[in-house]
Amino acid sequence: MSKHHVSATINGEPAEFLCEPQQTLLDALRDELDLTGSKEGCSSGDCGACSVIVDGRVVCSCLMLAVEAEGHTIETIEGLARGSKLHPLQQKFLEHAALQCGFCTPGLLVAAKALLDRNPNPSETETRYWLAGNLCRCTGYDKVVRAVLDAAAELRGA
């Protein structure tokens, strides 16, 4: 079966890759484009470790075929920092110790960015519901939620 040629915008840059029809976007990001920040947790859309933003909406890249990316705009964890300058969400995750093993962190950061892009001043409840699809087995979520709310405050002030 022939490979599909896909053109998309990834982290603001035009990108092209070849993929098999059954390959997920997550597999293509990691294996074809060497963007290994998005993690494979469950591969069934339950854990959120593979979260990416497609046309402004956060989705599980394990539940999207790579070939579906054709013509779309994708943001991954690699697009958050500007050079060596961390995104405020990344900085606040460090300050609040909102991670231990770090496996869920890229997905949480991407999902949190999608929240703050949409709602600069989310309540704690809104934040918890928004992030319900991102599983973390280390932190117990409190520090994650505090880091997101603190980053939101900083971004509003900036």
Next chain:
Amino acid sequence: MPMLDYTAPSTVEEAIRILSGASGTAKLLSGGTDLLVQLRSGRTKPDLIVDTKKIPGMIGIRETDGGFVIGAATPGAMIGECESLKKAWPGVVEAANLIGSTQIQGRASLAGNLCNASPAADSVPALIVARATCIVAGTKGRREVPVEDIVTGPGRTCLTRDELIVEFHLPKRPPRSADAYLRFIPRTEMDIAVVGAGVNITLDRGGACSEAWVALGAVAPTPILVPEAAAALVGHKLDEKVLAMLDGAARRACKPIDDKRGTIEFRTKIAGVLVRRAATIAFERAGEQR
């Protein structure tokens, strides 16, 4: 190596040609939140995936003569952002938005939720009580099918291999009408309904129910319309006696299974509780419009 291919037709006619001409098994892809899980687990082994999302109109919501047309592949998040739809059909919107996480909402569609044909699909009881219909396109042309007629059993639909759902139609609302959907899960998010209950009512000027529809999910092989429960509401205002009649009619309609999510006894009891609560919410919402 699975011999799978992918195609994304740009018109409904092209999609029908591909579906009817496919030599092996073709699977329609809308949001993919069920299909990709089944592909990975090997539960489904199609030869061809037909992505519907490049077809104009498959994603989007438009108002027509007081009713709504929702593209079959419109993601839940977009449905939740449509204020006029939320105002007219709050039950449909809350049911669609209960499906999965924020990430799932970015992709999951009404057509996918319906055609995955799970007895526990959250949007389906809400669409049934809303009297929603599907426009189904195939080689023989288009037909309009009530949502409750699509699912014929767990994982099975009445669609033939050349057919696809193009859009959902929600009718115009009479004054003093409202709907509500509730589901029971053991936590607040990220789970599959143990029971789901949708209620849609219209009140007369005096506040009594003039028309009603009640549907239940996860208590039978398919989501079910329960006319006996609706009959308990018609002609009445909500009081304890009417709620008890409603509760009893809903429980009698249940034919659930025992599984890890709930026992027959538990599901039956909860069906009664949820219809009471959903009816109460629908009456409050309709009453606020006076």
